[in-house]
Amino acid sequence: MKPQFSTDVLVVGGGVIGMSLAYGLVRHGQNVTVLDQGDDVxxxxxxxxxxxWVQGKGLQDPAYARWTVESAAGWQSFASGLTAHSGVDVELSQIGGLRMSFSNEELSRRTLDMERIRLTIGDTYSYERLSAAEVRELLPEVGPEVAGAIFSPLDGHVSPLRLLRALVEAFIKLGGTLRTGESVERIDYRGGEFRTDATSASYLAGRVVLAAGLGNRALAPQLGLSAPVEPVRGQVLVTERMQPFLRYPTLxxxxxxxxxxxxGDSKEDVGFDEGTTVQELATIASNATRYFPLLANVNVVRAWGALRVMTPDGNPIYEESRSCPGAYLVTCHSGITLAAQHGGQIADWIRGAPKPLGINTFTADRFHVPTSDH
Ligand SMILES: Cc1cc2nc3c(=O)[nH]c(=O)nc-3n(C[C@H](O)[C@H](O)[C@H](O)COP(=O)(O)OP(=O)(O)OC[C@H]3O[C@@H](n4cnc5c(N)ncnc54)[C@H](O)[C@@H]3O)c2cc1C
Known part of the structure; x- marks a missing residue:
């Protein structure tokens, strides 16, 4: 017989989304257990x-643009709370970011896109179109092929690995339970309670949050939900250390x-293949040296491929099951950018607050997918 544990909230998935939520929940005294399959998946x-990253997000949907802007605005306070609880500095810098273009046509197209978003959501969506000379003032090492850039003061970056570590440490220090090596294959809902037999133990919970990334696809239908997420590969290169020359992050x-x-990073539809390819890495490296010619003489020390978790329209899904109340699905493809929202408003919603009005459309109904096997 496997040991059996009870918890108020069971979070399935200990990636950045599951841990952001779990941290947001334990901060308010909830009894939370996170089950995570581990690093080999x-x-x-x-x-x-x-x-x-804010710029460009929500071109097709102002609700997504607003949600992203709000998250970016909440990141400073999210990061300081996290550092206070964990002792880990997540290296947040939010002094703006640039998306560079190699041609004036491309730059004009991007400017129009940014203006369309600004017109729908208002002046909080600030940005500037920079000429090549103006880019050079901010980033003196930029190459002669760069025609200009969009600068958004809302953009920034963090260390994603430090972020994950900070979330885990803060969660545990605040009394949360993280069980790694626990794979969840089946979740049952009976008498208002959720039960799962994971790899080494059984768990009973009053609420369950599916935050298992690509794993949500198989789990969601068991609880009357739907997670039509697909993998989209991105490849990333990392160089040896250099003297600081990039004050601002670029896309x-x-x-x-x-x-x-x-x-980085590429966007490739190659199924569940996490590998790297010489061809794609060569394109990424070649573009990088066009942006910053000094990179041509720098050693690459690592490369990897990883799979994005993508919904058909790229927007998040935040949904509570109608047939199994207390079961929630949370997924998106910008889990770093939206971490402040997941640790804040989404965790509050799971604690019992009303669902934030601005995200009512972020349910899987929009994909017209059957949602129930109950
Ligand atoms: C190349 C690349 C670049 C990106 N760049 C950015 C960026 O710059 N900014 C940004 O905001 N976002 C970026 N993203 C997206 C961001 O990384 C994701 O949105 C985020 O990691 C998704 O988090 P997640 O927790 O849903 O999924 P994951 O990180 O995939 O975590 C899912 C977790 O669930 C666990 N799990 C799965 N199935 C089960 C199961 N059955 N039982 C138990 N546990 C299970 C797994 O072990 C895993 O730990 C990028 C993604 C990629 C691939």
């Missing part, structure tokens, strides 16, 4: 780029607190 949280190249340059 697909895990976007350990392979991502670390941007807290494709950023310098970390330790001085290494992180370069």
């Amino acid at each position: 697909f895990r976007a949280a350990r392979g991502n780029f670390g941007l807290v 494709h190249v950023r310098q970390t607190g330790e001085g290494v340059i992180q370069i």
Whole structure:
């Protein structure tokens, strides 16, 4: 017989989304257990780029743009709370970021996109179109092929690995239980209670949150939910350490607190293949040297591929099951950017607060997918 544990809230998935939520819940005294399959499965949280990124998000949906802006605005306070609880500095810098263009046509297109978003959500969505000379004032090492950039003061970056570590440490210090090596295959709902037999123990819970990234796809239908998420691969390169030269992060190249340059990332539809390819890495490296010619003489020390968790329209799903009340699904493809919302308003909603009005449309109904096997 496996041992049996009871908890108020069971979070399935200890990636950045599950841990942000779990941290937000224990901060308010909830009894929370996180079950995580472990490092040998697909895990976007350990392979991502670390941007807290606003510009361009929500072009098709103002609700997503607003949600992202709010998260970016809440990141400073989220990070200081996290550092106070964990003792870990997540290296947040939010002094703005640039998306560079190689042609004026591309820059004009991006400017129009940014203006469309600003017109729908208002002046909080601030940005500037920078000429090549203006980019050079901010980033003197930029190459001659760069025609200009969009600068958004709302953008920034963090160390994604420090973030995950901070979330785990804060969660445990605040009394949460994290069980790794626990794979959840089946969850049952009976008499208002959820039960799962994981790898080494059984768990009973009053509420359950599915935050298992790509694993949500199989789990959600068991609780009357639907998670039509697909993997989209991104490849990333990391160089040796360099003297600081990149004060601002850009969408494709950023310098970390330790001085290494992180370069990425591709968007590839290759199923569950987490590998890297010489062809894609060569394209990424070649573009990086066009942005910053000094990178041509720098050694690459690491490369990896990781899978994004993507819904059909790229927007999040935040949904409580109608047939199994108390079961929630939380997934999105910008788990770093939205961590402040997940640790704040989404955790509050799971604690019993009304669902934030602005995200009522973020349910799987929009994909017209059957949602129940109950
Ligand atoms: C290359 C790349 C670059 C990115 N760059 C950025 C960026 O710059 N900014 C940004 O905001 N976002 C970025 N992202 C996206 C971000 O990393 C993801 O949104 C985020 O990691 C998703 O978190 P998650 O917790 O849902 O999933 P994951 O991190 O994949 O975690 C899911 C967890 O669930 C566990 N799990 C799965 N199935 C089960 C099961 N059956 N039982 C128990 N546990 C299970 C796994 O062990 C895993 O730990 C990037 C992603 C990639 C791949």
